[in-house]
Amino acid sequence: MDAPGILSSFSVSRASTTPLYQQLYEFLSLQVRLGALQPGDRMPTEEEMCDALGVSRSTARQALALLVDKGVVERFRGKGTFVAQPASYHRSMSHLYNFSADMEEAGRVPSSRTVVQEVVTADAGERSTLELVAPQAQVFRLCRVRQADGAPVLYEDTRLPLALCPGIQDLSFDDASLYAALRDDYGLEPASAVETMRGVLLPDDVCGLLGCPSGTVGYRIERVARLSSNVVYEHTQSYARADLVAYRFELGNLGAGANGARMTLAGT
Template identity: 40%
Template sequence: MGTDDVIAAFTPSMTGETPLYEQVSSFFKQRIRSGALQPGDKIPPETALSAELGISRTTIRQAMDVLVSEGLIVRQRGRGSFVASPKMRRPLNHLYNFTENMRELGAEPESIVLDCAVEPASPELEQKLELPQRQKRVFRLRRLRCADTTPILLEDTCIPYYLCPGIEQIDFASHSLYQTLSGRYELNLHHATETIEAILIGADDARLLDCTTPAPGYRITRTSRLDTGLVYEYTESVTNAERCMFQMELYSSNAGAKNPAAIERRVSL
């Protein structure tokens, strides 16, 4: 079914209580989520929609703004509006697991191991991991995380090796890192501090993430601690902003204080 056929199936109600722009945006949401409109399909120009539906162009623009804000369509200068590719919606209000998150979204997760080794920690990494004086080695795991074969996240994780000896022998293309740390080494993530920074993705990372360069992206750094307070993970990740959005639920300070596993969120301007 083409875009014109989809539009022909919509008849706005001029007498109902729902505002016209909400009717239009809801109609497009339903068609996009049902698959009637596919990623890359072009949305008719606002002037054409206005004429076809008998609705003012201002109302059409308001409806399109809603779809853009929700990541369902994208505007391209000089070309028009198109149905966007599905984005990974990453929650920020609880401790995050890529594999579980992808399955919740109905996507098949995949991890491609780029590097898996035990190596000396740099002075900067020693400080970040708060390594003991005689324990300066780290286990480094660098992976490309994919959803339905689409690259989503380039992830570089370092863990103090004294906490997980022998872990480099495990195939993390098919095993979960967190499940391994929890089940084999009894290391349970208790608290994480994350920083999310807007960046332009460099050429090397863009090649792995299969995106043009320079592309808008996010750099995510995470420091995780055990319930004893020991740092046991430092991770830097890069993701394409066109494939990922961040979602957070906000509570009052009193409500947040009741959740000891809350992620600390910082925004730098």
């Protein structure tokens, strides 16, 4: 069935407490997950949605915008909106992110491979970054290869003050979210974060972990996150291949609330 024809099997419920655009978003994203809409298929236009469903242009526009934000579809100027390729990973950079949750929302299967999991004594640089005082110099170090449907996406080296999460070194994070454990077991959630991205030659050991040749150009992303109390609770350095990763920034007028940025990981 073509994309506009998909709409013939759906009608919005105006009696529901769920906003109309959310109903439309959920229906269309479900059609993608079920395979009724395939990668590369053109999505119904705003006009087609309005005509078929009797919704406003604003409702259709909000539904499409949410599909774009979640990485379900991709918009190409002058061509239209199309179902995203399955190997594409979109991550919004305009809000605090959770890799596992973002992957699941995009219909991907997140997994991790633990490379290092240990308790170490922070050196002077790490103590400064995490704003540790001498008695709190121990940190939990977790190094993982983050994967999407089994394919390596990122290499992350995360350091957490052990005083905030004692015993965390005994947990397994191959099939579990670090942020979920911090939230559920320790009541810790990030309130703000600063990320810095630089172009680099990926270290040889990282190249091996990400399955790319030595000397591959990539990105180094450094993240420092704070709790609502302004206490630093996370320092993560991530590496990604530049031949697979692109960052797209969507800009608007200052104060418009539409600004954002997106990382796309294209498939090989």
